[in-house]
Amino acid sequence: MVRKKGSLILCGAFLFVAWNALLLLYLWGRPPIGRLGEGGGAEPGGKEEWGVGRGKGSQVNLAGEVIRLAEEVEIQLETQKKLLKQIESHRAVWARQKDVGKRETDDINVKEEVVHQPPKAPLPLKDNVDDTDQIEENHTEQKPVPTVAPAIKLEQHQANEIKEEIVKNNKLVTSVASPEVIIPILVIACDRVTVKRSLDRLIQYRPSSELYPIIVSQDCGHAETARVIDSYGPQVTRISQPDLSDIRVRPEHRKFQGYYKIARHYRWALNQVFNTFSQSTVVIVEDDLEVAPDFFEYFRALYPILRSDPTLWCVSAWNDNGRDALVDPSKAELLYRTDFFPGLGWMLLKEMWDELEPKWPSAFWDDWMRQPEQRKDRSCIRPEISRTITFGRKGVSLGQFFDQYLRYIKLNTEFVPFTKQDLSYLLKDKYDETFIKEVYSAPLVKIEDLQQGGSLRGAGPYRVQYSSRDSFKVFARNLGVMDDLKSGVPRTGYRGVVSFLYRGRRVFLAPPEGWIKYDISWS
Numbered sequence: 032m033v034r035k036k037g038s039l040i041l042c043g044a045f046l047f048v049a050w051n052a053l054l055l056l057y058l059w060g061r062p063p064i065g066r067l068g069e070g071g072g073a074e075p076g077g078k079e080e081w082g083v084g085r086g087k088g089s090q091v092n093l094a095g096e097v098i099r100l101a102e103e104v105e106i107q108l109e110t111q112k113k114l115l116k117q118i119e120s121h122r123a124v125w126a127r128q129k130d131v132g133k134r135e136t137d138d139i140n141v142k143e144e145v146v147h148q149p150p151k152a153p154l155p156l157k158d159n160v161d162d163t164d165q166i167e168e169n170h171t172e173q174k175p176v177p178t179v180a181p182a183i184k185l186e187q188h189q190a191n192e193i194k195e196e197i198v199k200n201n202k203l204v205t206s207v208a209s210p211e212v213i214i215p216i217l218v219i220a221c222d223r224v225t226v227k228r229s230l231d232r233l234i235q236y237r238p239s240s241e242l243y244p245i246i247v248s249q250d251c252g253h254a255e256t257a258r259v260i261d262s263y264g265p266q267v268t269r270i271s272q273p274d275l276s277d278i279r280v281r282p283e284h285r286k287f288q289g290y291y292k293i294a295r296h297y298r299w300a301l302n303q304v305f306n307t308f309s310q311s312t313v314v315i316v317e318d319d320l321e322v323a324p325d326f327f328e329y330f331r332a333l334y335p336i337l338r339s340d341p342t343l344w345c346v347s348a349w350n351d352n353g354r355d356a357l358v359d360p361s362k363a364e365l366l367y368r369t370d371f372f373p374g375l376g377w378m379l380l381k382e383m384w385d386e387l388e389p390k391w392p393s394a395f396w397d398d399w400m401r402q403p404e405q406r407k408d409r410s411c412i413r414p415e416i417s418r419t420i421t422f423g424r425k426g427v428s429l430g431q432f433f434d435q436y437l438r439y440i441k442l443n444t445e446f447v448p449f450t451k452q453d454l455s456y457l458l459k460d461k462y463d464e465t466f467i468k469e470v471y472s473a474p475l476v477k478i479e480d481l482q483q484g485g486s487l488r489g490a491g492p493y494r495v496q497y498s499s500r501d502s503f504k505v506f507a508r509n510l511g512v513m514d515d516l517k518s519g520v521p522r523t524g525y526r527g528v529v530s531f532l533y534r535g536r537r538v539f540l541a542p543p544e545g546w547i548k549y550d551i552s553w554s
Contacts, residue, residue, distance in 0.1 A: 319423020
């Protein structure tokens with residue numbers, strides 16, 4: 032330390048001497064200065080140069096020049112004084128920074144020593160709390176033990192002040208540079224003028240047009256639908272899919288032309304959101320969906336869960352088995368993980384789109400999403416009570432499921448403040464442990480027991496076990512839930528388990544304990 036301080040002092044002295052030497056050389060080598068007058072002023076080559084003139088006027092000139100040179104020397108000396116002060120101040124700052132760096136290194140060494148200690152249980156997620164806030168709280172709770180000399184205490188105090196200032200500045204920068212994420216709503220539209228119903232609800236429940244911009248992507252070139260969308264003015268942004276041509280398909284697929292156009296439209300629209308508008312996430316709805324009052328709250332709260340859990344790949348507002356009789360109206364806040372891709376109002380991250388877009392299918396994009404090659408054992412979040420319903424019987428599916436299922440889906444009407452809740456229970460490790468225990472600790476009953484109900488006591492839960500594709504379909508039909516499977520995954524299923532209400536009792540339609548994976552041959 033002494034050697035380094037001596038080096039800094041020698042460096043400062045050398046700069047001081049060198050500066051004075053350069054100054055003397057500069058003054059010594061100055062050219063003669065002419066007398067102020069008519070013939071050329073103070074430039075070399077004037078009519079009367081320094082030393083050429085005679086008499087009293089020449090003596091006055093010489094005295095003036097000496098005074099001026101003295102003033103210049105004084106100015107230069109003042110500049111040197113300032114430089115020396117700067118060198119001294121920087122030396123002090125360097126010393127303080129070095130002390131802080133040493134202490135941070137010591138902290139790191141201490142942390143490395145405790146790495147092998149048993150890890151503590153993860154803290155529950157908190158809304159609007161930054162990681163740096165938690166770190167700062169942990170540091171401020173620790174107090175130094177007073178076992179050092181007073182002089183060292185003073186240096187530590189100064190170092191701590193610098194460190195606290197750095198943390199404070201970094202916190203301010205983080206809060207300014209990380210505003211609330213923008214979650215755009217992408218409405219996929221074609222030729223339904225009833226898109227007005229969907230837009231009316233979105234605008235009615237939207238808490239902020241800045242945080243939730245509505246982008247309506249229209250295909251089909253339907254002029255009347257375009258006029259309806261444009262009537263909302265700056266409240267929405269309409270973009271138009273430019274390629275309206277028919278798609279060449281196999282003869283047996285001509286009747287599915289609409290599905291090909293939908294897949295093409297989705298690809299174009301999502302590329303616009305992520306690549307043209309440069310958004311980091313999006314919620315996709317179609318022009319025949321009506322949303323619940325807490326639709327925006329739901330997605331806002333689940334965005335950080337989706338972002339933080341790599342075993343999730345979407346958040347959906349839809350419950351495929353969300354008919355009034357199959358859901359618990361007192362559990363509007365209840366959320367699940369599901370292995371079945373629900374769609375119908377769903378959130379997607381840009382990173383996931385970057386993975387899917389290069390292999391996006393030419394048709395039937397939703398069933399393609401349900402294939403194991405795309406799903407990769409990832410799950411979605413879904414609600415107990417749907418946050419969207421569909422009112423569109425007209426469409427490419429020709430009302431295939433509308434009359435039988437979709438028209439009976441219950442829409443949530445109670446606003447749930449999800450952003451004020453701890454949703455960390457949805458993270459895979461926590462969820463699986465609780466879910467498996469709840470399912471397989473439930474009493475195993477026969478379907479006849481549920482239908483007759485006489486021997487059962489209480490609201491459940493109860494477990495009905497299936498062991499094959501056929502037994503699943505039989506039980507599902509008899510209990511009123513959807514019986515189709517996609518790539519072996521039942522609708523709303525998680526680890527093969529379908530949860531629903533049957534005559535007021537919670538029921539788990541489940542495979543045998545020890546389930547490992549889905550059998551795609553069950554499709």
